[in-house]
Amino acid sequence: MLRNSVQDSAGSRPEPGGPDCPCGADSPGTFGHLLRAHRERRGLSLTQLAGLVHFNRGHLSKVENGKRTPSVVLGAACDRVLDSGSRFTAIATALEAASRPSAGWVHPAQLPAAKRFFTGRRRHLKQLSQWLGDDRSLAVPVAVINGPPGVGKTALAVQWAHQAVCDGRFADGQLFVDLEGPEPGEAADPFDVLGHLLHAVGVPGERLPGDLHQRAAAFRSYLHGREVLLVLDNAADAQQVHHLLPGSPGSAVVVTSRSRLPGLLSRVDAATLPMTELCRPEAAMLLRAMIGDARADADPAALTVLAERCGRLPLALVLAAENIVSCQHPSADRLAAELKAEEARLALAEGDVALRHTFDASYRALDEPSARIFRLLGLLPGQVIDVAATAVTAGVSHAEAVRLLRDLASAHLIRQQDERHYLMHDLLRVYAADLCRQLDGGTAAVQGEDRAKTEAALVA
Ligand SMILES: Nc1ncnc2c1ncn2[C@@H]1O[C@H](COP(=O)(O)OP(=O)(O)OP(=O)(O)O)[C@@H](O)[C@H]1O
Numbered sequence: 139m140l141r142n143s144v145q146d147s148a149g150s151r152p153e154p155g156g157p158d159c160p161c162g163a164d165s166p167g168t169f170g171h172l173l174r175a176h177r178e179r180r181g182l183s184l185t186q187l188a189g190l191v192h193f194n195r196g197h198l199s200k201v202e203n204g205k206r207t208p209s210v211v212l213g214a215a216c217d218r219v220l221d222s223g224s225r226f227t228a229i230a231t232a233l234e235a236a237s238r239p240s241a242g243w244v245h246p247a248q249l250p251a252a253k254r255f256f257t258g259r260r261r262h263l264k265q266l267s268q269w270l271g272d273d274r275s276l277a278v279p280v281a282v283i284n285g286p287p288g289v290g291k292t293a294l295a296v297q298w299a300h301q302a303v304c305d306g307r308f309a310d311g312q313l314f315v316d317l318e319g320p321e322p323g324e325a326a327d328p329f330d331v332l333g334h335l336l337h338a339v340g341v342p343g344e345r346l347p348g349d350l351h352q353r354a355a356a357f358r359s360y361l362h363g364r365e366v367l368l369v370l371d372n373a374a375d376a377q378q379v380h381h382l383l384p385g386s387p388g389s390a391v392v393v394t395s396r397s398r399l400p401g402l403l404s405r406v407d408a409a410t411l412p413m414t415e416l417c418r419p420e421a422a423m424l425l426r427a428m429i430g431d432a433r434a435d436a437d438p439a440a441l442t443v444l445a446e447r448c449g450r451l452p453l454a455l456v457l458a459a460e461n462i463v464s465c466q467h468p469s470a471d472r473l474a475a476e477l478k479a480e481e482a483r484l485a486l487a488e489g490d491v492a493l494r495h496t497f498d499a500s501y502r503a504l505d506e507p508s509a510r511i512f513r514l515l516g517l518l519p520g521q522v523i524d525v526a527a528t529a530v531t532a533g534v535s536h537a538e539a540v541r542l543l544r545d546l547a548s549a550h551l552i553r554q555q556d557e558r559h560y561l562m563h564d565l566l567r568v569y570a571a572d573l574c575r576q577l578d579g580g581t582a583a584v585q586g587e588d589r590a591k592t593e594a595a596l597v598a
């Protein structure tokens with residue numbers, strides 16, 4: 139939240155818009171009270187300020203007394219002259235929008251549709267409700283859902299959001315924005331995103347502030363005193379998220395990301411909810427819900443095998459179910475048989491959604507040393523990755539192996555089991571092995587004695 143620099147220096151002065159302030163938040167009184175405090179701190183008379191901002195002294199006096207509503211132009215002039223960031227512009231922008239009935243607050247309802255066959259995740263839904271609950275604290279609750287590609291982060295966020303709205307929360311609206319992470323160069327620019335968000339709540343294009351910090355401040359001003367849910371989907375990094383957060387209580391934020399978003403917690407008071415694949419019964423339930431009881435009952439055991447061959451990853455399960463429903467594969471049994479070959483699993487696709495492409499975006503976001511280790515991990519036998527063995531296999535120091543494995547865990551391409559071990563999801567391992575064969579010549583890339591062991595394990 140923006141701190142009031144006047145209060146910082148004046149100590150006992152009530153915060154404009156705060157509980158001791160004689161005026162309401164974002165009222166003309168807030169602006170006037172703040173303006174007088176800034177002016178006096180600078181030792182400027184009303185006449186001197188009038189000369190600097192090129193406004194009439196009488197008008198300024200009325201603005202200071204809360205009897206006139208300041209324009210955005212005056213707000214910007216005050217910010218320039220009083221060196222107050224974008225505080226006055228933001229308040230004036232919010233006031234102006236509020237005073238124009240046709241261009242005032244537009245109730246946004248941007249949530250995508252919930253999934254008809256949403257399955258499981260009860261613990262996650264409960265956790266989100268606890269964190270994002272209506273606890274009336276001064277903070278804006280932020281929940282970060284993270285996990286590997288296709289694990290169901292967006293589906294969970296949307297499901298929870300709809301439930302919260304049905305329970306009467308976020309009556310002033312719901313904003314949803316795709317931040318287009320994680321590939322560098324592809325991620326949405328917070329400046330543009332703020333433009334879309336401000337536009338969505340009623341700010342006309344010609345009124346959008348021209349600088350990132352002003353837009354962020356204007357967005358916070360618009361959300362002030364309102365109960366809005368903001369879903370920031372597919373965030374690339376902490377910095378991108380940081381600019382977009384509301385500042386005052388009442389609103390809540392759900393962020394989804396494949397990344398752990400390093401650096402976010404030092405900027406924002408957020409709670410993190412990591413996701414993994416569905417449990418066995420839920421994975422089978424999702425397949426059943428999608429393919430229908432008749433097909434599922436024809437061979438329940440095949441359903442279990444199919445779920446395992448999809449690694450219980452929701453995206454793979456959904457693609458498999460769609461394959462069956464569209465009759466590309468007539469039964470769960472036939473598809474499960476085809477997916478016995480690990481490489482065939484990577485080819486799961488329907489329309490423009492392909493498992494491999496979903497993984498590609500995470501892989502392309504890695505720097506080359508991390509990408510190389512990732513590919514090599516695909517060749518190592520077993521699901522468990524030992525840090526020391528990785529160092530030997532990759533021909534790097536132990537410290538370097540630790541660093542690279544942490545990077546991969548941060549991108550949720552592996553997950554930490556304990557201090558010396560990590561786990562890799564089966565489908566990601568198959569994907570990594572495939573890349574290693576294509577780019578590194580397969581086992582030829584493995585260093586030292588481990589090459590023989592790896593070759594033996596691959597043959598076995
Ligand atoms: N619990 C669930 N029940 C039913 N379908 C689900 C569930 N979770 C995810 N899905 C479906 O699985 C697919 C992938 O889910 P989703 O897009 O939410 O994954 P994601 O983790 O957000 O992926 P990405 O990292 O690519 O953003 C979607 O079709 C989604 O509808």
Ligand SMILES: [Mg+2]
Nearest residue numbers: 291292372394
């Ligand atoms: Mg998503």
